[in-house]
Amino acid sequence: MQRRILAWFQAHRRALPFRDDPDPWRVWVAEVMLQQTRVEAMLPRYREFVARFPDPATLAAAEEEAVLAMWSGLGYYARARALHRAARRLARGGGEIPRAAAALKELPGVGEYTAAAVASIAFGEAVAVVDGNVRRVLARLFAVPGAPGRAAFERRIRELADELMRAGGAADPGAWNQALMELGALVCLPKRPRCGECPAAGACRARAAGREADFPERAPRPAATVVSTTRGVVRDAEEGLLLVRRRESPLRGLLDFPGGPCRAGESPRRALAREASRRYRLELVPGRALPPFPHQIMHRKITVFAFEATFAGASPDRLPEGARWVRPDHPPGIAAGAIFRKVLRLLPAP
Ligand code: SF4
Incomplete structure (x- = not known):
């Protein structure tokens, strides 16, 4: 079965830039970007990122704003901040990327998955990668009961992944790990697995039982939190748009535009004025409402209420710390979140 999966991988694998050149830094950046982002969406940003930061030393020397700007559009900025911290730690210690998964895991933001991916693909360490695709493939191949996240399920998947690495993967650990992940990404799909094209179909217990869709079981989703937030758009004919630098996670x-969350029972207009004052010492008066829109971050369902806004008094000569004017044509290089870009799209052209 492992030989068939590897042969299938050699014939069908996608030509991805970090595969042709398994440089440890490139593999690391790619794996971090891929954790919450689809390959098609991440590729253009990946190419720009490694062109601008070709090694940990150049990333370490960059300002956080430049790093976040290069991450713009990928979301989950904590990943970029952690990569930046890790690069700085490496730079302080001489700049070498550790070769072993155990040492890689000591770096900020590098978990079990990233460490195993970098160590196996770039350095050939025989350590098994377990990601969502691998979990699904192994759960079906071996009819593993339980749901991802549950201790017994995770333990069994880890045992199987380690056994397969020892059995047939160790000759080329990077290829084996990528083959399993690729099988999950292209053939053993979550909803409609393409069993007719699968190199492992003859050995698959879920397929033999006609129960492909039953593995892995689905963990109950946590209930979504429903919240509202606000943004205020202050324009100046000469200066552009008033933006602030967010200080709170995530x-x-x-x-971003100034603003923040509504309290229970609070009107969005009141929330905007209160949040802008409390967080950024900007005294704003909300004016015309823009159409509210939904936004989702993980399990948080957010309704965004944006308003055109003006200063409560005269336009201040000096903006408070963290606030600045930015031209509305949104020059490249600005690090801004998804809500900012959605509000920007609601504005009439300047
Ligand atoms: S036979 Fe079907 S269910 Fe089994 S591993 Fe292949 S694609 Fe997945």
């Missing part, structure tokens, strides 16, 4: 470090 948007910390990103430029």
Whole structure:
């Protein structure tokens, strides 16, 4: 079965830039970007990122704002901040990327998955990668009961992944790990697995039982939290748009329109004025409402209420710390979150 999966991988694998050149830094960046982002969406940003930061030393020397700007559009900025911290730690210690998964895991933001991916693909260490695709493939191949996240399920998947690595994967650990992940990404799909094209179909217990869709079981989703937030759009004919630098997670470090969450029972207009004053010492008066829109971050369902807004008094000569004017044509290089870009799209052209 393992030989068939490897042969299938050699014939069908996607030509991805970090595969042709398994440089440890490139593999690391790619694996971090791929954790919450589809390959098609991440590829253009990946190419720009490694062109601008071709090694940990160049990333370490960059300002956080430049790093976040290069991450713009990928979301989950905590990944970029952790990569930046890891690069700085490496730079302080001489700049060498550790070769072993155990040492890689000591770096900020590098978990079990990333460490195993980098160590196996770039350095050939025989350590098994377990990601969502691998979990699904192994759960079906071996009819593993239980749901991802549950201790017994995770333990069994880890045992199987380690056994397969020892059995047939160790000759080329990077290829074996990528083959399993690729099988999950292209053939053993979550909803409609293409068993007719699968190199492992003859050995698959879920397929033999006609129960492909039953593995892995689905963990009950946590109930979504429903919240509202606000943004205020202050324009100046000469200066552009008033933006602030967010200080709170998960948007910390990103430029955004001023505003923040509504309290229970609070009107969005009142919330905007209160949040702009409390967080950024900006005294704003909300004016015309823009159409509210939904936004989702993980299990948080957010309704965004944006308003055109003006200063409560005269336009201040000096903006408070963290606030700045930005031209509305949104020059490349600005690190901004998804809500900012959605509000920007609601504005009439300048
Ligand atoms: S036979 Fe079907 S269910 Fe089994 S591993 Fe292949 S694609 Fe997945």
